[in-house]
Each structure stands twice: as structure tokens, then as C-alpha cells.
Amino acid sequence: MIKLIGVLIIVIGFILKLDTIAVVLVAGITTGLVSGLDITEILSTLGNAFINTRYMSLFLVTLPVIGILERYGLKERAANIIKNIKSASAGRVIILYTLIRELAAALSLRLGGHVQFIRPLVLPMAQGAAELNYEDLGEEEIEIIKGYSAAAENYGNFFGQNVFIAAGGVLLIVGTLEELGIKVIPLDVAKASIPVAIIALIYAVIQNYLLDRRLNNRLKRR
Amino acid sequence: MKNILLEGLYIMAGLVSLVTAYMAFTDKKHPTRLGTSLFWGLLSVIFIVGKYIPAVIVGIILLFMGLLTAFKQVKFGSQVNSDEKFREEKSKLIGNKIFIPALSIAVVAFGIAQFTELEGLVGLGFGAITATIIALGMTKANPKYVGYDGSRLLQQVGSASILPQLLAALGALFNAAGVGQIISEGISGVISEGNVLAGVVAYCLGMAIFTMIMGNAFAAFTVITAGIGIPFVYSQGANPAIAGSLALTAGYCGTLMTPMAANFNIVPAAILETKNKNRVIISQIPFAIILLLTHIALMYILAF
Numbered sequence: 001m002i003k004l005i006g007v008l009i010i011v012i013g014f015i016l017k018l019d020t021i022a023v024v025l026v027a028g029i030t031t032g033l034v035s036g037l038d039i040t041e042i043l044s045t046l047g048n049a050f051i052n053t054r055y056m057s058l059f060l061v062t063l064p065v066i067g068i069l070e071r072y073g074l075k076e077r078a079a080n081i082i083k084n085i086k087s088a089s090a091g092r093v094i095i096l097y098t099l100i101r102e103l104a105a106a107l108s109l110r111l112g113g114h115v116q117f118i119r120p121l122v123l124p125m126a127q128g129a130a131e132l133n134y135e136d137l138g139e140e141e142i143e144i145i146k147g148y149s150a151a152a153e154n155y156g157n158f159f160g161q162n163v164f165i166a167a168g169g170v171l172l173i174v175g176t177l178e179e180l181g182i183k184v185i186p187l188d189v190a191k192a193s194i195p196v197a198i199i200a201l202i203y204a205v206i207q208n209y210l211l212d213r214r215l216n217n218r219l220k221r222r
Numbered sequence: 223m224k225n226i227l228l229e230g231l232y233i234m235a236g237l238v239s240l241v242t243a244y245m246a247f248t249d250k251k252h253p254t255r256l257g258t259s260l261f262w263g264l265l266s267v268i269f270i271v272g273k274y275i276p277a278v279i280v281g282i283i284l285l286f287m288g289l290l291t292a293f294k295q296v297k298f299g300s301q302v303n304s305d306e307k308f309r310e311e312k313s314k315l316i317g318n319k320i321f322i323p324a325l326s327i328a329v330v331a332f333g334i335a336q337f338t339e340l341e342g343l344v345g346l347g348f349g350a351i352t353a354t355i356i357a358l359g360m361t362k363a364n365p366k367y368v369g370y371d372g373s374r375l376l377q378q379v380g381s382a383s384i385l386p387q388l389l390a391a392l393g394a395l396f397n398a399a400g401v402g403q404i405i406s407e408g409i410s411g412v413i414s415e416g417n418v419l420a421g422v423v424a425y426c427l428g429m430a431i432f433t434m435i436m437g438n439a440f441a442a443f444t445v446i447t448a449g450i451g452i453p454f455v456y457s458q459g460a461n462p463a464i465a466g467s468l469a470l471t472a473g474y475c476g477t478l479m480t481p482m483a484a485n486f487n488i489v490p491a492a493i494l495e496t497k498n499k500n501r502v503i504i505s506q507i508p509f510a511i512i513l514l515l516t517h518i519a520l521m522y523i524l525a526f
Contacts, residue, residue, distance in 0.1 A: 003401050006392075007436070007445065014437045014482055021381055022292035024388050024441070025285060028395040035399035042395065043281025049394035051272045051280055055228070055343050056386045060235040060376065062327055062346070065354040067371025069324060071304045072361045073313025077320050080313065107328045110375075114490035123494060143496055147505030150490040151478075154506065158474040162467060165331050165342035168386040169440070173466040175390040176444050179397055180452055187335040187342045188463035195524070196471045199516055203509055 006031030049179065056171040062108060078104070078111050079121055088129040090145050091212035094152045097122045098204045101156025102197060106163035114153055123149045134219035141215060148211055152204065159200035162193035224340050229273070231347040236269030242373035249299040257295025261287055261381060284388070287381075296381045301374040316360065323357040386440060393444025402448025409450055421454030422521045429469050430476035430514055437482030439473030446473075455525075464525040472517040478510040479503060 006027040013023030025046075032042035066074075078100060085096055097117070104111035111117075126145050130137050161167045170189045177184055243262035246252055264283050272280055290296055303309070313320065327349040334345030358365060376383065396402065409428075413420040428450045432442035447469065455465055477483045480503070487502045498504065 001404065003399055003404050006396060006399075006401065010436055010438075010441055017484075019288075019292045019294070020385060021388060022288045024385070024392050025288040028392045031399045031401060032395050035401075037398060040278055041398075043285070044277035045281075045395050045398050046284055046391045047277035047280030047282075049391035050268065050284060050387055051277065053387045053390045054232050054235070054269060054272065056390065057269070057383065058231055058235055058343055058346055060238040060372075060383075061231060061350040062353070063238060063375040064368045064372030065323055065327070065350060065357050067375045068354070068357050068361060068363050068367050069320060070375075071309070071363065071367060071371055072316060072320060072357075073309040073311075074320050074324070076309050076313040077316075077318065081318075107324055109324050114493050118490065119493050139497075143498070143501060144505070146491075146494045146496050147501040150494055150502040151505045151509070153490070154478060154486050154502075155509070158477065159471060162471065164328060165335060166346045169470050170467075172386050172390060172440055172443060173463075173470055176393050176447055177456075177462055177466055179390065179394050180448055182452075182456060182462045184463045184466065185335075185341055187332075189467050190342070192461075192464040192467040192524075193471070195520060196468065196513075196517070199520075200513060203513060207509055 002034050003031060005034055052178075053171070053175045055166075056168060056175060058166055059108065059168075062166075066110065074109070075111060075116065079117070082121060082125065085125075088125065089133060089212050090126040090130040090148075090215065091208035091210075093122060093126040093129055094148055094211070095205050095208045097149075098152040098156045098201065098208075101153060102160030102201055105157050105160030106197065108161075108164040108167065112153055112157060114150055118149050118153050122152065130215060133222060134215060135222055136219055137215075141219070144211070144214075148208060152208075155200055155204045159197050163190055163197050165190045224344060227340065227344045227347070231344065232269050232272075234347065236266040238372050238376060239263075239266035239269060241369045242266075242376045245301065245370070245373040246299055246377065249301070251300035252297070253299075254295045254297045255299075257290050257293070258297055258299065258377070261290045261296045262376070265384065284391075287384075291381045298377045298380065301370065301377065303371075303374070312361070319360060323353040323360065326356060327353045389438075389440045389444055392441070393448065396445060397448055401445065402452065405445065405449025406453045409454065413454065415454065416458070418455075418458050418526060419522055421450075421458060422525075423518055425450050425455045425465070425469055426472040426514065426518045426521060429473040430479075433473040433476030434480035434482065437477075437480060437484070439470060439477055442473050442476070443470055455521075458526075460521075460525040465521055468517050468521045468525070472514060472521075475510045475514040475517065478506040 009027040101112045126149055162169045165186050170186050173189050174184055174186055239262045243259040247259035264287055330349035330352050331342050331345035334340050335342035428446045432446050433439040436442050481488055491499050491502045
């Protein structure tokens with residue numbers, strides 16, 4: 001049981017919001033020590049695994065071009081597409097964002113974010129659409145729209161990203177399984193991530209369709 | 223051939239890190255100039271020559287990098303994006319074509335992986351080079367921005383960018399220490415080995431629950447895959463790419479339901495000024511539960 005101390009350290013570290021990298025290192029070293037590994041063994045296991053998983057950080061080579069595209073208005077362009085949506089309703093705005101966010105994640109574009117997109121763009125548009133459509137939009141409904149808008153960012157981000165061949169998650173799966181003696185290639189993991197990406201999008205569409213219906217039932221249309 | 227190209231790519235990634243170290247070092251307004259440039263400099267050393275130095279030394283370098291982040295010495299400097307007016311203008315001028323270079327990274331990577339002997343990672347490298355060339359041609363940007371903007375983004379992502387690698391290393395340590403074994407002994411008291419459905423349920427639920435506790439699906443994956451995945455799912459003949467991919471996203475279903483994943487759930491609630499600080503989690507719970515059940519069904523059907 002004492003070997004689980006590393007898990008405990010990670011949980012405590014996250015609760016206390018300590019520096020993640022330091023917490024992970026302390027958890028690993030402590031686990032090694034209580035399990036009877038000596039410090040050289042621990043350090044070389046860490047070092048070896050880190051060298052063998054260098055491919056996980058190959059996204060570094062894509063950063064320069066993405067930086068240049070950002071400099072020339074990539075995010076502004078994406079925002080523009082969302083702004084041009086016709087026949088808006090709160091649910092439809094959120095659905096369109098989920099779709100764009102998921103596609104961007106699948107292409108490894110870091111387009112999106114609660115600070116960059118949800119607060120300045122998606123929420124005001126969704127709320128604005130609801131205000132246009134209904135006479136008596138109350139605080140309770142706005143609260144619900146806020147929750148759904150924030151959720152869209154998470155849905156698109158989480159379930160789209162593994163479709164990209166060099167996503168952190170894909171390479172973590174490859175690396176962890178390799179460590180445990182099972183060989184897989186990133187392309188197969190990326191392909192295997194497609195069904196969930198599609199299903200998550202369908203569920204998001206249903207949830208936001210139900211949001212529109214709920215607003216319709218509760219509120220008077222203008 | 224593949225390995226030579228891959229090693230070349232590691233050197234390229236190391237160079238991005240080295241340029242970042244240089245940019246931080248020459249950044250007079252950087253709040254933690256020395257610590258930050260040391261962090262990226264050390265990372266570039268691991269990337270460029272890590273293969274040729276003893277693993278123990280790499281371990282020590284990692285500890286040192288951990289000290290730098292623990293003492294908050296790795297921060298973002300004063301590099302800036304272009305101003306808003308410039309971006310608006312250019313985005314109108316270039317239009318939706320701006321997505322072409324971005325798209326080409328994924329298309330080239332996928333194409334090379336699918337149609338050549340080389341794998342997707344080498345493809346990613348070629349994709350990145352192709353995209354950079356197209357982007358420079360399309361925007362007519364000064365090539366100096368290749369280094370400038372690359373390091374700007376890397377500093378923005380910050381030290382967290384090495385986290386997946388570090389968590390994989392943690393998994394290796396847990397593995398050597400026998401942590402997985404302890405968990406699998408605990409689980410085998412509950413379910414019998416040989417029952418595929420029970421194994422799949424335990425793996426998916428284990429991922430979701432452990433992610434909710436630890437607040438991080440990556441960390442959960444290394445622990446739960448060794449403890450539950452290997453003895454109860456993979457050893458029964460599951461397709462590892464499919465089972466692995468579903469296990470990780472089952473963990474993400476847990477992320478949607480836990481305040482421990484503060485960055486995704488609690489911080490956004492604050493950003494949107496909701497009255498209930500758990501508003502985002504409340505919205506996500508029905509979605510997460512149904513998607514988690516879907517994961518169990520998919521893993522049972524598709525992986526076997």
C-alpha cells in the first residue's frame with residue numbers, strides 16, 4: 001500500500017495547487033524510494049523515459065508557423081466566421097463554436113479558450129441571440145447559457161484533440177503502452193479517436209438543441 | 223532512414239527551445255530572465271544531445287528544471303503578437319486562405335503516415351516545414367518571425383509543455399516500483415479475470431474516477447493502464463490503439479465532472495462570472511455520464 005504514496009502526493013499537490021512539474025517529480029522519486037529503488041536507478045529511469053518519449057514534444061516544430069499565422073490574424077478570421085452565422089439562436093451559436101473548436105483541435109490549432117473566445121465572443125453572441133428571440137430572458141436562463149458556452153470549449157477541445165497525430169494524448173498512449181510492452185503507432189491511435197470525436201459532437205448538438213427547446217418552452221417569443 | 227529523420231526532428235525541436243532560451247536571455251524586460259533561459263536551454267540540451275549523455279545525468283537535469291519551476295523562475299517574457307489593427311487588416315486581406323498552412327500540417331502528416339514507410343511523427347516534421355514555407359509565402363512575413371513567434375508561443379505554453387513527457391516518465395517509475403500491481407491486486411478482488419465486459423467497465427470507470435480524484439487524465443492513464451488496463455483488458459486481446467484511445471477520453475469524461483480540473487471547470491466559471499462556481503460542471507454532468515457509458519459500449523464492441 002505504501003507504494004501508492006506517489007498517487008497521494010499528486011492528489012495533495014493538485015489540491016494545494018503546487019507547481020505541477022515539481023509535484024510529479026517528487027511523487028515519482030518518493031514512490032521509487034519507498035519501493036526500494038536506489039537514487040541512481042530512479043534518476044536513470046526518469047532520464048531514460050524522458051529521452052525515449054522526446055517525440056511527445058515534437059509539436060514544438062509547429063509553433064513557429066502557428067505563431068506567424070496568429071500574427072497575421074488567424075484568430076480574428078475564426079472569430080469572423082462565428083460572427084457571420086445567420087438565423088442565430090443560443091443553442092446554434094454554441095453548436096457552431098463546438099464544431100469549429102473540435103476541428104481546430106483535430107488540426108492542432110490552438111484556437112479557442114475560455115478567455116480568448118467564450119467570454120468575448122461566444123457567450124455575448126449566444127446571450128444576444130436569446131435576448132433577441134425572447135421577451136423575458138431572466139438571470140436563471142443566462143446562468144444556464146453561461147454554463148453551456150463554457151462547456152462547448154471543453155467538449156471541442158477534449159474530444160477533438162486526439163484526432164491529431166502528434167497530440168499530447170495520442171503520444172502519451174503510445175508511450176505508456178510501449179513502456180508496458182505493447183507496441184502501437186500514433187496514426188492508429190489518432191484514427192481510433194475519430195468515433196468518439198463524432199459522437200461527442202452529436203451529443204453536444206443534442207444538448208444545445210434541448211437548450212433551445214427549453215428556452216422556447218419557458219419563455220415568451222418576441 | 224526513419225530514425226535518422228526523427229533524430230533530425232528532435233534537433234529541430236531542440237533548436238526551437240534553444241532560440242527560446244536565447245530570446246529570454248536577451249529580453250531585458252523578462253521578469254525571470256536567467257531562470258527561464260536556463261530552463262529552455264537545458265531542455266534543448268536534452269533534445270539535441272540527450273541520446274548521447276548518461277540517463278542519470280538527464281534525470282539530474284530534470285530535477286534541476288523541476289527546481290526552477292518550483293521556485294517560479296520560468297515565466298513569460300515581453301514578446302508580443304502584432305497589434306490588433308494589423309491583425310484585423312491582414313485577416314481581411316488574406317481571408318480564409320489563412321487556414322491553408324494550418325491545414326497542411328495535418329494533411330502532410332497524415333499523408334506521409336498513410337502512404338509511405340515513414341511514420342506520422344516524421345510526417346509532422348515535413349508538415350511543419352511545408353506549412354512554414356507556405357505561410358511565409360502567403361503573408362510575406364519577415365523570416366525573423368519564425369524564431370520570434372515560435373519562442374513567443376513556447377513561452378506562453380510554458381513549462382507545462384514538458385508535462386506529458388514527465389508523466390510518461392512517472393509512469394515508467396511507477397511501473398518499476400510496482401504501483402500498477404498493487405492496484406490490479408485490489409481490483410481483482412472485485413472482478414474476475416477473464417470477463418471482458420467487467421474488464422472494460424473497470425478500465426473506463428477507473429479512468430474517469432481516478433481522473434476526477436487526480437484532476438488530470440494523463441496522470442491517471444499511466445496508473446490505471448498499468449493497474450487495470452493491462453491485466454483486465456489488453457491481456458484479453460483488446461486492440462491496443464482502440465482501447466488506449468477510448469480509455470484516455472473516458473478519463474476526459476471524468477475531467478468534465480471534477481472541480482479538481484480547475485482550469486477547465488472552475489476558472490471558466492469565474493471568467494464568465496456565474497453565480498454558482500460549479501455551473502460549468504453542472505452543465506457537463508449529463509453529457510459526461512452518457513458519453514462515459516458510450517465509451518464502455520464502444521470499447522467492448524470495437525476493441526474486441
